[in-house]
Amino acid sequence: MSSSTLTSILISTLVMTSAGLVLGLMYFRMLRWTVENIVGGRGGLWSAALTVGRFVCALVVLTVAAKSGAVALLAALAGFSLARLIALRVVWRTG
Numbered sequence: 001m002s003s004s005t006l007t008s009i010l011i012s013t014l015v016m017t018s019a020g021l022v023l024g025l026m027y028f029r030m031l032r033w034t035v036e037n038i039v040g041g042r043g044g045l046w047s048a049a050l051t052v053g054r055f056v057c058a059l060v061v062l063t064v065a066a067k068s069g070a071v072a073l074l075a076a077l078a079g080f081s082l083a084r085l086i087a088l089r090v091v092w093r094t095g
Contacts, residue, residue, distance in 0.1 A: 013075045016065050020076035023061045024083020030054045032087075 034050045037043055065076035 009071065012068065012072055016068065016072040016075035017079040019061055019065070020079025020081075021083050022079075023057060023076070024080040025086065027054050027058055027080070028083060028087035032091075 030050045030053060034047045034054075037047045037050070062073070062076060065073040
């Protein structure tokens with residue numbers, strides 16, 4: 001494997017990990033807004049829009065990652081999983 005190929009794979013992996021992390025942070029923030037709206041009695045159209053938005057964003061990012069290959073998809077999922085861990089820690093600390 002040449003050094004340019006390895007560099008390309010590493011850059012792709014870092015980009016997809018970052019994309020997965022950003023996706024995950026957005027996804028779980030939107031999930032929290034949805035839950036707060038439903039619990040606060042303000043559900044309805046806004047909560048539905050947030051839910052659809054979460055799914056569409058996840059679908060787009062993960063589809064791009066999947067079309068880029070297995071390494072890119074795994075990197076995006078790793079970033080998403082890291083965002084989930086961050087979101088859970090925030091909820092545990094704030095209640």
